[in-house]
Amino acid sequence: MTNIPVRERKIEKQLLNIKEICLYLGIGQTKARELVRGNNGFGVQIGNRWYANKKELDRWLEKNTA
Numbered sequence: 001m002t003n004i005p006v007r008e009r010k011i012e013k014q015l016l017n018i019k020e021i022c023l024y025l026g027i028g029q030t031k032a033r034e035l036v037r038g039n040n041g042f043g044v045q046i047g048n049r050w051y052a053n054k055k056e057l058d059r060w061l062e063k064n065t066a
Helices: 018-025 031-035 052-066
Strands: 041-045 048-053
Touching: 018 031, 018 048, 031 041, 031 048, 048 052
Parallel strands: none
Antiparallel strands: 041 048
């Protein structure tokens, strides 16, 4: 990276946790868990926690909200 101080670097998260999915989509935790555990192509399990791959989630949203 260039000479940008660490505290000023913008890092865009690639994985969203359940709470972040809720905020991003405006849905509840139960629905968010249901979506990431489904066969939608964006759910990622790491240990016993589930995350959504943001790029794949955005792609899924575009496909399903047309």
